[in-house]
Amino acid sequence: MPLLELPDEGNNMANAQYEKGKIVLEHSKNQVKKAGECIRKGNGDIEKAIEIIQQYRAAHLYPLMIIKNLVSKHAQKINKNALIARRLKRLPTIIDKLRRKTLDGVTPNSIAVTRMSDIGGCRVIVENRLQLLLLDSSLDKSRTTHKSKVKDYIKHPKPTGYRGIHRIYSCYDKDEAHQWKGFDIEVQLRTKLQHLWATTIEVVDLCEGRTLKTNPFESNHSWVDFFRLMSEFIADEEEFISLTPQEKNKIKTRLISLNDKLNAIEKLRSFNRLFSDKDLDLSKIKGGYVIIALKGNKIYYKVYTTLQKHLAIEAYSVVEKDEDANGLFVEMDDLRKLSYAYPNYLIDTRFFIDKYELYTSTKYWEKHR
Known part of the structure; x- marks a missing residue:
């Protein structure tokens, strides 16, 4: 979960933060690897295995702070208003990645938890x-004890359409010995539009119960295709690629068809209304599910406990059959997580909707750049 960074208030606070973050790994890497296998296969002492993984995750905090500060110095030189965030990967996400059938849609998943390079992550927008290119170049020229390798998803986008530049730092790799030698930290470099695309996917995942981000190979292929095509247009607008008028018109036609099938844009409008509605106060609800129906200019909702999931599903089915309503089925934990992770503008889907309308409703894309 990304945390927005604030300026340090003096060296004492910075030093205290460093000391608090110095959690040393209590287990060998082999023990951590075995714990991951235990969780993947679902046998052995699962509770103990999770405890080991949690401690391994916590031990990434110090190298994450070190790499964040390294990247921040370079980013500030290029754009003083660059958004810099960091996060430790959530435990449920780590477990899901271990248990996933495939990571690339082809080969069986056999990743070891010790080879996950994104348990500690830093993002620069x-x-x-x-x-983006200046920042990547600056980091390339950086003199540091941390070894880095680059995954360029600009030149080679993911099948989902994801674009950005990832730099994997192997901490203190050039030191002979260090308590955090070999810990990997992933740094994601994105433009604002690339970040808009990625966060809109996360909104859809949480509100629609999809896995477009974490497991696209077993998700709804129409949603995956919708975002992949939007990514093509965004890349063209930012001049990472150059689409011909014929290619643009072909993508435009397919996007409109997918939107008709998914009702994607109306759902995004509904999500935005949900997060911006001040009368919808769900803060006192501790758990369970909420069914939300957006009909006309009004929002209706009903809350169900965790034990009433079957009733919640039945209620959602009724809402879905109403052609005049947009329905949402939301787990309360997910709603709180989303509100915390993406405060203010990051939940606003209007910018993404504006881009869709630009790409599909104007003659702009029929012109040569």
Whole structure:
């Protein structure tokens, strides 16, 4: 879960933060690997295995702070307003990645938890293509004891359409010995539009119960295709690629068809209304599910406990059959997580909707750049 960074208030606070983050790994890497296998196969002492994974995750905090500070210095030189965030991967996400059938849609998943390079993650969001390339170049030239390798999803986008540049830092790799030698930290570099695309996917995942981000190979292929095509248009707008008018019109036609099938844009509008509605106060609800229906200019909702999931599903089916309503089935934990992870503008899907309308409703894309 990304945390927005605030300026340090003096060296004492910075030093205290460093000391608090110095959690040393209590187990060998082999023990951590075995714990991951225990969780993958679902046998052995699962509770103990999870405890080991949690401690391994916590031990990433210090190298994560070190890499975040390294990247921040370079980012500030290029854009003082660059958004810099960091997070430790959530335990349920780690477990899901271990148990997933495949990570690439082809080969069986056999990843060891000790080979997960994104347990500690740092993200930098800059304004545009030029700033992104300048930041990547600056980091390339950086003199540091941390070894890095680059995964360039600009030149080679993921099958989902994800674009950005990832740098994997192997901490203190050039030191002979260090308590955090070999810990991997992933740094994601994105433009604002690339980040808009990625966070809109996360909103759909949480509100629609999809796995577009974490497990696209077993998700709804129409949603995956919708976002992949939007990514093509965004990449063209930012001049990472150049689409011909014929290619643009073909993508435009397919996007409209997918939107008709998914009701995607109306759902995004509904999500935005949900998060911006001040009368919808769900803060006192501790758990369970909420069915939300957006009909006309009004929002209706009903809350169910965890034990009433079957009733919640039945209620959602009724809402879905109403052609005049947009329905949402939301787990309360997910709603709170989303509100915390993406405060204010990051939940606002209007910018993504604006892009869709630009790409499908104007003659702009029929012109040569």
